[in-house]
Amino acid sequence: MTVRPSRRSALGQLVAGPLAACSNGAGDGTVLTFWAMGREGEVVQALMSTFERANPGVTVQVQQLPWSAAHAKLLTAFAGGSLPDVCQIGNTWLPEFVALRAVERLDARVLASSVVKPSDAFGGIWRTNVVDGGLYGVPWYVDTRLLFYRRDLLARAGFGAPPTTWAQWLSAMQAVKRMVGRGAYAALLPLDEYEPLLTLALQQDAPLLRDGGGRGNFRSPGFKAALAFYAEIFARGLAPPASDADIGNLYDEFARGYFSFYVTGPWNLGEFKRRLPAPDQGAWMTAPMPGPGGPGAGLAGGASLVVFRRSPRKDAAWRLIEYLSTTEVQSRFWALTGDLPSRKDAWSAPALVNDIHAAAFREQLERVKPTPQAPEWERIATEMQLVAARMVSERLTVDEAATEIDRRADRLLEKRRWMLARGLGTPA
Amino acid sequence: MKRDRAGWIFVAPAMTIIGLFFFLPVAAAFVLSLTDFDIYALADLGNLRFVGLRNYGELLANPLFWQAVANTLYFVVVGVPLSIAASLGAALLLESRLARFKGFFRTALFAPVVTTLVAVAVIWRYLLHTRYGLINYGLGEIGVRPVDWLGDPHWAMPAIILFAVWKNFGYNMIIFVAGLQTIPEDLYEAARIDGASALRRFWHVTLPGLAPVVLLVSLLTIAGYLQLFAEPYVMTQGGPAQSTVSILYFMYEQGFKWWSLGMASAVAFLLFAMMLAVTVIQLAIARRRGML
Numbered sequence: 001m002t003v004r005p006s007r008r009s010a011l012g013q014l015v016a017g018p019l020a021a022c023s024n025g026a027g028d029g030t031v032l033t034f035w036a037m038g039r040e041g042e043v044v045q046a047l048m049s050t051f052e053r054a055n056p057g058v059t060v061q062v063q064q065l066p067w068s069a070a071h072a073k074l075l076t077a078f079a080g081g082s083l084p085d086v087c088q089i090g091n092t093w094l095p096e097f098v099a100l101r102a103v104e105r106l107d108a109r110v111l112a113s114s115v116v117k118p119s120d121a122f123g124g125i126w127r128t129n130v131v132d133g134g135l136y137g138v139p140w141y142v143d144t145r146l147l148f149y150r151r152d153l154l155a156r157a158g159f160g161a162p163p164t165t166w167a168q169w170l171s172a173m174q175a176v177k178r179m180v181g182r183g184a185y186a187a188l189l190p191l192d193e194y195e196p197l198l199t200l201a202l203q204q205d206a207p208l209l210r211d212g213g214g215r216g217n218f219r220s221p222g223f224k225a226a227l228a229f230y231a232e233i234f235a236r237g238l239a240p241p242a243s244d245a246d247i248g249n250l251y252d253e254f255a256r257g258y259f260s261f262y263v264t265g266p267w268n269l270g271e272f273k274r275r276l277p278a279p280d281q282g283a284w285m286t287a288p289m290p291g292p293g294g295p296g297a298g299l300a301g302g303a304s305l306v307v308f309r310r311s312p313r314k315d316a317a318w319r320l321i322e323y324l325s326t327t328e329v330q331s332r333f334w335a336l337t338g339d340l341p342s343r344k345d346a347w348s349a350p351a352l353v354n355d356i357h358a359a360a361f362r363e364q365l366e367r368v369k370p371t372p373q374a375p376e377w378e379r380i381a382t383e384m385q386l387v388a389a390r391m392v393s394e395r396l397t398v399d400e401a402a403t404e405i406d407r408r409a410d411r412l413l414e415k416r417r418w419m420l421a422r423g424l425g426t427p428a
Numbered sequence: 429m430k431r432d433r434a435g436w437i438f439v440a441p442a443m444t445i446i447g448l449f450f451f452l453p454v455a456a457a458f459v460l461s462l463t464d465f466d467i468y469a470l471a472d473l474g475n476l477r478f479v480g481l482r483n484y485g486e487l488l489a490n491p492l493f494w495q496a497v498a499n500t501l502y503f504v505v506v507g508v509p510l511s512i513a514a515s516l517g518a519a520l521l522l523e524s525r526l527a528r529f530k531g532f533f534r535t536a537l538f539a540p541v542v543t544t545l546v547a548v549a550v551i552w553r554y555l556l557h558t559r560y561g562l563i564n565y566g567l568g569e570i571g572v573r574p575v576d577w578l579g580d581p582h583w584a585m586p587a588i589i590l591f592a593v594w595k596n597f598g599y600n601m602i603i604f605v606a607g608l609q610t611i612p613e614d615l616y617e618a619a620r621i622d623g624a625s626a627l628r629r630f631w632h633v634t635l636p637g638l639a640p641v642v643l644l645v646s647l648l649t650i651a652g653y654l655q656l657f658a659e660p661y662v663m664t665q666g667g668p669a670q671s672t673v674s675i676l677y678f679m680y681e682q683g684f685k686w687w688s689l690g691m692a693s694a695v696a697f698l699l700f701a702m703m704l705a706v707t708v709i710q711l712a713i714a715r716r717r718g719m720l
Contacts, residue, residue, distance in 0.1 A: 075470070075687055099471055243668050379686055415466060418477075
């Protein structure tokens with residue numbers, strides 16, 4: 001899943017959060033509660049009347065959570081027994097909620113469904129919803145990270161097409177850097193975001209955890225190669241050793257040519273269109289992630305819909321998920337939010353086909369890989385990035401950094417190893 | 429005996445409430461700090477392990493915890509004297525016989541205390557912006573190169589201190605103003621007749637007169653500053669490079685971000701022990717110097 005990494009919006013949500021919860025009037029019959037985050041929570045309300053008309057007696061109460069507080073809120077609600085019936089959930093959070101035995105297994109319902117079919121979904125995205133062989137979520141919208149780049153600057157530096165391999169990418173960045181000189185850079189890889197490095201790491205064959213998810217595998221040659229490439233970008237001065245917040249208004253900076261490559265996600269499609277000045281609109285483009293030796297894998301992100309186990313209204317909840325998964329609703333939802341549809345056939349909507357910037361996402365989504373499915377993963381990825389940031393600023397070697405990440409991962413996984421040894425790692 | 433019982437009956441409601449809502453949770457938190465309560469335990473209490481003092485051991489071996497302690501001490505050691513000096517300075521100016529519009533200035537200087545932290549944090553983030561912020565603009569005018577306030581690990585804590593002192597000094601200022609008003613005017617007059625300069629009058633009349641107030645203010649400020657949380661939470665989220673992770677911020681991340689409630693409780697008790705130690709030392713020094 002992706003928490004939009006803008007601190008400004010986190011601040012905004014702190015202010016707006018308490019005011020933003022909205023609800024629907026409840027009629028007789030079934031009242032479904034549905035929690036959705038951020039912009040999705042705002043917009044999905046508009047889609048509910050059609051569902052309610054098709055399902056007489058069912059009313060949906062949408063409650064909006066700010067992304068920055070959603071994870072903590074869900075865990076608190078689990079502890080307090082106040083989870084909703086249906087919920088949007090970042091798909092990397094799923095293993096955690098499976099470990100809590102909070103979410104309902106959906107295999108049988110999908111098997112019987114004429115709407116939700118694995119064959120309509122992107123393989124890598126679907127697999128994020130399968131934990132220990134059970135299906136626990138249905139993809140709602142999808143997300144991955146890829147290259148946003150300045151076509152004009154790249155062309156001036158002598159590159160007509162975006163890079164498809166690491167080697168090409170590196171030489172393109174060096175050419176851009178030579179051209180823009182001291183005051184600017186070639187790429188922006190914010191040091192407080194783990195997604196760029198994680199994407200490079202997922203492009204390798206080596207898994208990131210070993211021993212059934214009981215230990216880190218960051219000293220593998222594959223991960224070290226990804227880490228070395230990441231380190232090289234900074235060591236050669238091709239990217240500023242800066243975090244997201246240091247950049248200020250990154251759209252202005254991108255327009256001004258402060259950096260030419262930016263690894264980011266689909267929400268920026270809309271932001272770039274809205275915020276870049278009109279003359280620059282023809283100058284930017286998206287491209288799939290370059291890989292070690294050809295087009296590389298991407299991070300399988302996005303959000304899924306889940307039914308909580310304690311819900312007494314699972315049938316109605318499932319009908320809501322089916323409704324949100326239909327091709328028409330997926331297309332409408334994309335039009336309302338810009339969130340990329342999880343159904344492949346919703347991508348054939350004319351508006352989406354004609355969106356030249358979305359095409360790279362369509363291609364990348366065929367090559368996405370899930371992150372390791374341990375509940376501790378988010379924390380391990382955070383530690384990975386902290387060590388990587390230290391590597392960049394304190395000049396640790398790649399070997400030192402990889403060893404340190406492994407050490408931290410193994411410490412975080414101690415309880416999981418104990419659980420695995422007891423045979424309780426996988427809930428029934 | 430009868431009077432004893434009447435006394436107990438009178439305090440019973442208060443004692444019950446304090447026991448129920450203070451001592452019981454504290455005891456429960458202490459027990460929690462001896463376990464490895466995490467999301468697995470949240471799923472099933474059977475996954476809870478009693479680990480004795482292991483949380484404390486791991487904390488003391490965790491470099492990030494020590495960094496949080498160091499960051500917090502840095503904040504206290506620099507921030508508290510700065511805050512007290514600012515409060516005292518502002519109070520002296522307000523009480524000066526030359527000051528005009530005292531009511532207006534008192535309100536204006538106190539205003540930051542009652543503003544909403546999140547709202548003023550937004551404004552301070554603008555002020556502190558590396559390239560477009562007013563502070564760097566002002567520094568540029570006197571030839572200082574732009575400082576990356578919130579992005580440079582060396583400058584983030586000073587920026588937080590600046591923000592916190594600005595936000596909080598008004599409160600202590602009001603206490604100092606009240607303290608200054610209790611010093612009899614004839615002491616100053618006598619000193620002036622003896623030929624004491626303004627500095628000497630401050631040193632020999634004002635400060636001794638304010639001693640108990642200074643002690644109180646420093647106790648409260650240190651205790652408050654040791655609990656640094658909201659400023660880094662809204663300004664930097666602990667970054668860059670964890671240079672603004674305070675002890676409480678560390679506890680918050682352990683407890684509510686990662687749901688390691690056992691570890692978070694252990695952090696809380698270590699912070700409690702630290703605050704108790706600092707306060708006891710301060711009181712001992714004050715007692716020896718005859719300030720109490």
